[in-house]
Amino acid sequence: MTRSEQLPESPAPAAELPTSVERLLQNITAEYDSLPRQLKRVATYITQQSDRVMVDRISDIARDCEVQPSAIVRFSQRFGFSGFSEMQAIFREAYTHKTTPVQNYQQRIRRLIADKAQKVPPETLARECIDATRSGLDRLSHELNDETFRQAVQLLVKADNIYVVGVRRSFAAAHYLVYSLQHTNKRIHLVSGLGGSYREQMRSVKPDDLVVAISFSPYGKESEHCVRIAHHKQAKTLVITDSPLSPLAKRANAVLLVNEGSAFAFRSLSATLCLCQALFIALAYELELKMDEIHENLDFED
Template identity: 50%
Template sequence: MGAFLAAVAAGYESLPKQLRAIARYVETNRARMVVTRITDVAAACAVQPSAVTRFAQRFGFSGYSELQALFRKAFSDGAAPGASYTERIRTMMAEGELQSSPGGITRQLLLANQGALEECALHLDDSALGRAVSLLHDAEHIYVVGVRRSLPAAAYLTYLLEHTAKRVQLVSGLGGTFAGQMRAIGKKDLLVAVSFAPYGKETRFCVRVAEGRGARVLSLTDSAMSPIARAATVTLLVKEASAFSFRSLTNTMCLSQGLFIALASRLELDLDQAVDQGAID
């Protein structure tokens, strides 16, 4: 399935508008593709079922059934524990076990995040993670940007990286100063862009500046078809849990910790000695 998704991402720009919508849906709803009917995919993408068939054929499948078989094979035999957690949540809600009480609400959020963590661990791209750590290691100056929902993750990653000897800057854009804060980025620097749908225009601006200056870009985003991913040197895909229409940042925070610890290991940084006692939370 990884080869198929990589092919979709590589060919995304050349796809017609309708097929782009299908590509985004398929990439962001991998677990659902196991049981989703062609008519449901078409309705979600506001296209005709024939467009879904054309999409499948575009990437070498005879039709939608053969494409769906790829997803079913990948997620068979318990390969997608996150899906079982989703079903568990739905069952508990249907049976009234998750009420609107603070405890019920919190448990639903915890269950959703538990499933998302399991699925994230299953689909973790070790090769991309290794390349991401190399980018961090080789950069002279690391810029980190994330706005609105992504800001806490960007701020936390900046905090972690500040425990190395690297020059690190959070591009906060305070007072509308995104352009000023990005002005000095150069070819030996790295921009870490954290952004999820609908992809903040300020983050997209920073990515364009970095790209124009020849700097490398590490993106943490939710789709290989996102504008952040398409311009990136390396992309780390992060799928978060959602409950009560509230999207979590649990996986993104864990990924930030993983990047920092891996970088610290590469730098041979002794976490017990490099900073004052208790400085890393």
């Protein structure tokens, strides 16, 4: 094992050939910690950009991962494939009947960039952003795990206090979730880190509380720090992120995955906001049901 880690060019032990994209992603998650550094980059790309694998060339993936194409081949062989083409085939088979806006968008963007002589009108830029946003929502609808979502809602229902953290791009989603949750009778706290006070704002977290962390690649160190504090204090954690390989996901009690559409290197937040809204509505519904049950069990005539 140690020798193969030092010499990644050597063939890896034969692995069982995954029969589906879902199975491959499970295998990648299970073996991620043992992968060499370059293969970890490929693993992160594959899990976060699964919709693109079927259309990207090996050189495209290598460039985005900042590795040589041979590393992509070694990665494929590590998980039981003869090479990249065989691994790519299972992605193509999985999405044969699902031509998503993401794929069409990628092709259109490449044509726009290649045609430097053509000036892109503002309305075209607007529609590209709209299409990218729609693609993220479509993917969220397709990939949302029902069981995990139910688990996330129950974590919210049972929590005494709910702390929400998100930094930089994720702060808007964290603030929106706090605003929504404040319409319930739960005690809600925004961990803003004002003045660098993340540790101080997390000091009162208790085992019966829930910390919700929203973070996407390249992942906020502040959010990761808050999740570590929650874990140390034995509080529950709900993580909203873009990959099961996210450093925040390892300590989470539930992980909700969101992969936003991207236009001109600017990622949307619409799917994340939609998921936050869905969590609030599901929580409010559960809380009202509990209130109805309480009222039904009380005899106000006595």
